[in-house]
Amino acid sequence: MKSVFLYLNFFMFILVGCGESADTDSTTEPIDEQKKDEKITQKTIDGFEYTDYVLSEEAEKAVANWEKYQELAIQVSYLKKADLSFFDSEAQLLIDFVEKFKSTIPEDLQTNPIVSRVVIIETALLRLNANLTLDNIDGEEKTQSLKAVFVAMSNLNFQINKKLERDLYDKITSDNF
Structure with missing residues (x-):
């Protein structure tokens, strides 16, 4: 009787195990290659929603001698036209550029908010x-x-404008007292 019970349990185990393996079908979903190959166009970039701050006249004068800022501003303007060539080059070239960009911040712009925006x-x-x-x-x-x-x-431009505006305000208030 025990052996019949053991055989019956053994066959039930095999039937249940076989049934489950037949039901589980490992299917892989195809990768959407079209999404991966999407080209970044100027239309895509124009659709971005953000506040784009530009430099004031005083700020433009303050960064006029900051060559790396001028170069970055030019590259960002190319980037807005979907020209990615500067940014998809070798990483070491970009790292070198950023190091020079950080090290050449003009003295009058070296404040914590501006340095943090540079980072x-x-x-x-x-x-x-x-x-x-x-x-x-x-x-x-x-x-x-x-x-x-x-x-x-844009936030860097905002901080530069804000710093120069604050300096002008401090100058006006100190001249009045």
Whole structure:
């Protein structure tokens, strides 16, 4: 009787086990190659929603001799036209550029808010470079890192304007007293 019970349990175990393996079909979903191969166009970039601050006249004068800022501003303007050539080059070239950019900040602009915005730009540029050069990054991630560069550059411009405006205000108030 025990042996019949054991055989019956053994066959039930095999039937249940076989039934489960037949039901589980390992299917893989195809990767959406079209999404990976999306090209970043100027139309995509124009669709970004962010506040784009430009430099005031005083700020333009303050950064006129800051060559690396001028070069970055030109490259960002190319980037707004979907020219990614500067940002999808070798990472070491971009790292060298950023180091020179950080080290040549004019003395009168070396405040904590401006230096922190420069560090944010560094992070955004390096992230953009990594996302553009890696093959396994989807188009959405690339466009988000593009937008991050634009926002970081805009925020740097805002901080430069704000600093110079504050300096002007301090000068006016100190002259009145």
